[in-house]
Amino acid sequence: MGKTGKAEAFMNKGIYISGIGHIGLIVWVLVGGLFSSDRTEPLDVAEVSIISGEEFAALTAPASAPRATQDTQEPTPPASEQPVTPTPTPDTTPETPARPDVSQPEQPDAAPDVSEIEPLPQAEVTDEAPTPPAPPTEDNGTTLLTQSTRPRPAPRVAPVPAAQPTPDAEVSDTVTEATVPTPEPEPEVVKPPVETATAPEEATTEIVTEAEEKPDAETSLTSSMRPRSRPARPTKPAPSTQKAAKPADVQSSVNDALAEALGGGATETSGNGSAPVGPPMTSGEKDALRIGVQRCWVVDAGSEAGRITVTVAMSLTEDGKVAGNSIKMIANSGGSDQAVNSAFQSARRAILRCQQNGYDLPKEKYAQWRDVEMTFNPEKMRIK
Amino acid sequence: MMLRVLTLLAALMGFAAVPAIAQNGPLRIEIDEGVIEPMPFAVPDFVAENAAAAEMARNISRVVAADLVNTGLFREIPKEAFIASVTNFDSPVQYADWKAINAQALVTGAVSVGSDGRLNVKFRLLDVFADAPLGDGLQFGGTTSSWRRVAHKVADQVYSRITGEGGYFDSRVVYVAETGPKNDRKKRLAIMDYDGANTQYLTDSTSIVLAPRFSPNGDRVLYTSYETGFPRIYLLDVATVGRRAVDDQSGTMTFSPRFGPDGSTVLYSASQGGNTDLFSMNLGGGQRARLTSSPSIETAPSYSPDGSRIVFESDRSGTQQLYIMSAGGGEPQRISFGSGRYSTPVWSPRGDYIAFTKQNKGRFHIGVMRTDGSEERLLTASFLDEGPTWSPNGRVIMFSRETAGAGGTSALYSVDISGRNLRKISVDGAASDPAWSPLLP
Incomplete structure (x- = not known):
């Protein structure tokens, strides 16, 4: 950095010759410094390498423990301590590659993955977030189509089947030239003012939290995800209150109606007000619900119903029980009416039968699990 | 180039907005592992509506239970475990009594034999954990000599309503x-x-x-x-x-x-x-x-x-x-x-x-x-x-x-x-x- 700063200063003055001379001198000094440092450093380098190796071991286990075991290895022959020492060393080696992998490739990897995979979620998201301006709502419909048609034909249609994709690809070729310019400015105009500030930050924190969510603490999640998404809500009403009300109605009107009818939440908007939100649900808490239900889900693998995937929606009361008669089928993978109904009954029976005195869910996060959508997929249970 | 930048931008924004949805949308859980086990059911003896039907009511309910057990998909809860009894076909069922013994399906019925020898069998299938009947009540008529067929027909209805497939007992x-x-x-x-x-x-x-x-x-x-x-x-x-x-x-x-x-x-x-x-x-x-x-x-x-x-x-x-x-x-x-x-x-x-x-x-x-x-x-x-x-x-x-x-x-x-x-x-x-x-x- 110092070199470049000086070089720029000389360039501005225009004295090239003297600049070249100075650079030559600096290079010479540096070369000389390297030689001199090499002479002195060998001892330091050797020490640093040893320390770093121990530090890695110390990071995983208590710092003193691995060192002590290494020391004890040599003098104490007992077999009990020998197995102990190998375990920390392998632990350290896998961890060191893991961390650089996460930190370095994340940024380049994340961008292409997202662009390929998430065109559809984008469309859904844009509907909710950018709603404020009136014209964009109509345009969003067009953007949905154009965006969805664009990404789909290129990566997905080619590998999978032949019949449907080809017409889509042909249509998109003709339409794209005309429609593409229209959707592109819209995200620029609508989205950046509201979300550009949050987007990059959350994107980075998300990647980190998803990777570390399972093994590590929840602190990273709480600090990143919760606060960002909440302030995004209050900012919406500021531009236009009418449209802030709309998304709330669209998103959770059904759920709120169910909850209110059942005397559950009594929250008008999105549930931030009265129902406790708390930190995000951990995978362990979700697993507790999943396991709680699946041990009661009886699959008749030989029947047509045993090949149908159904998704049910329900509302839970604060003590973890199904609210009233709130279990509804919202999707199924198709089949005869009888078989679909049987698959739904089986799912409903599982939920009701295993709830006992309420599913074990954290009360402080009630807003997150008040409404549940549960998909029952018997694919793994099929007889083969 | 411009397009690529926009795509990247849109992708980042989409990524950023995901947690907002996750927060307010319903909690989504996928269940992909269940259990394969027979469903416990209870068939209390069908109510005999007149004296002539007493033995037949008991026999019919036994054949219904045997049909269901034969499929391997159902397990009968023995009568000794019952904490409630059904003495009137039309009186409301106390679902809690049947939940307590983990009966998921309950079949109740009534049998009458007319003076002309006609047999009449009514039944209901109740989804205990849904606190509701599964389908409407039905009744079958026949001669007393065909009582086994009538029983098979009741069992076929029960089987069909629960599994979503046709029955096969009356064959x-x-x-x-x-x-x-x-x-x-x-x-x-x-x-x-x-x-x-x-x-x-x-x-x-x-x-x-x-x-x-x-x-x-x-x-x-x-x-x-x-x-x-x-x-x-x-x-x-x-x-x-x-x-x-x-x-x-x-x-x-x-x-x-x-x-x-x-x-x-x-x-x-x-x-x-x-x-x-x-x-x-x-x-x-x-x-x-x-x-x-x-x-x-x-x-x-x-x-x-x-x-x-x-x-x-x-x-x-x-x-x-x-x-x-x-x-x-x-x-x-x-x-x-x-x-x-x-x-x-x-x-x-x-x-x-x-x-x-x-x-x-x-x-x-x-x-x-x-x-x-x-x-x-x-x-x-x-x-x-x-x-x-x-x-x-x-x-x-x-x-x-x-x-x-x-x-x-x-x-x-x-x-x-x-x-x-x-x-x-x-x-x-x-x-x-x-x-x-x-x-x-």
Whole structure:
């Protein structure tokens, strides 16, 4: 950095010759410094390498423990301590590659993955977030189509089947030239003012939290995800209150109606007000619900119903029980009416039968699990 | 370049907005592992609405429970565990009492016998954990002598409402009843309820009979008899036990018959001059139509449920394998490619599977495969399993199993299409060659 700063200063003055001379001198000094440092450093380098190796071991286990075991290895022959020492060393080696992998490739990897995979979620998201301006709502419909048609034909249609994709690809070729310019400015105009500030930050924190969510603490999640998404809500009403009300109605009107009818939440908007939100649900808490239900889900693998995937929606009361008669089928993978109904009954029976005195869910996060959508997929249970 | 930047930007924004949805949207859980276990149910004795019906009410509820247990999909909760009783068919059910003993389904009923001997059975199926009935209450009428059929019909309704499939309890099975040692075995045709009750004999044991097959509505039976000294196909009316020969040509051996889905066509093998091929014939009186003309042996034909295709066995490749061709004939397509020999293919009434007998490495198996030959699964294995026949709903396969040795005998077994729930059918004496009827009207 110092070199470049000086070089720029000389360039501005225009004295090239003297600049070249100075650079030559600096290079010479540096070369000389390297030689001199090499002479002195060998001892330091050797020490640093040893320390770093121990530090890695110390990071995983208590710092003193691995060192002590290494020391004890040599003098104490007992077999009990020998197995102990190998375990920390392998632990350290896998961890060191893991961390650089996460930190370095994340940024380049994340961008292409997202662009390929998430065109559809984008469309859904844009509907909710950018709603404020009136014209964009109509345009969003067009953007949905154009965006969805664009990404789909290129990566997905080619590998999978032949019949449907080809017409889509042909249509998109003709339409794209005309429609593409229209959707592109819209995200620029609508989205950046509201979300550009949050987007990059959350994107980075998300990647980190998803990777570390399972093994590590929840602190990273709480600090990143919760606060960002909440302030995004209050900012919406500021531009236009009418449209802030709309998304709330669209998103959770059904759920709120169910909850209110059942005397559950009594929250008008999105549930931030009265129902406790708390930190995000951990995978362990979700697993507790999943396991709680699946041990009661009886699959008749030989029947047509045993090949149908159904998704049910329900509302839970604060003590973890199904609210009233709130279990509804919202999707199924198709089949005869009888078989679909049987698959739904089986799912409903599982939920009701295993709830006992309420599913074990954290009360402080009630807003997150008040409404549940549960998909029952018997694919793994099929007889083969 | 601009587009790429925009795409990246949009992607980042989309990524950033995901948690906002996750926060306010419903919690999404995917359940992809369940349990395979019988569903516990309770059938308290049906309420006898008059004194004459007391014993019948108890018997009917026992048959309903036995039908459900036979499927392997249900487990009956014994009466001793009940903490509530049903004394009035119309009084409301205390669901909590049945939840407490983990009864997921509850069948209540009432039986009355009129002075004219008419039997009337009402029932309700209750989904205990939903606190609600599953379907409407129904009632069946009949004569007191047909009480078992009435009970089977109740069980069929219960089974159908819970599983979403058709029932199969109110059905019959025609089979070959066997007596005597292996070297001098007497065989005659017999018919029974699917569960082995109400056995009746259709022929005497003066001649060997083989491979009976029901017509699509269960009123007639095709079978092969050796009464003239060589095999010949006969058509028998179940109600009158009257019979006549089919395709009565001298010098021709006919065997392995099976009805077409319309009930008027018969598909069979005929052997002439040492070569066996497939033929079809209209039972109303018509000429036989040749379907194959190959020097190899083609036999055991079976129609697809829609009557458009035929599956059969042939040794044209050197060993017995399964082939499918159009109902009118044409070039057959081989569908069995596993090791061993395949025989007696039968198309499922659901149309989704073909059941077969497989002989491999000295063992016999009953198996199923998709109609294109994929997903082959062997459901049984023994010294000798053969002759699969489908239940009316395509869910269960019945077959005959013979034990080894000179004293070996043959018996009927059933197995669920999943390979579970292998059961021996309780039949008087030895039995083989079962054929399942359709669901009775």
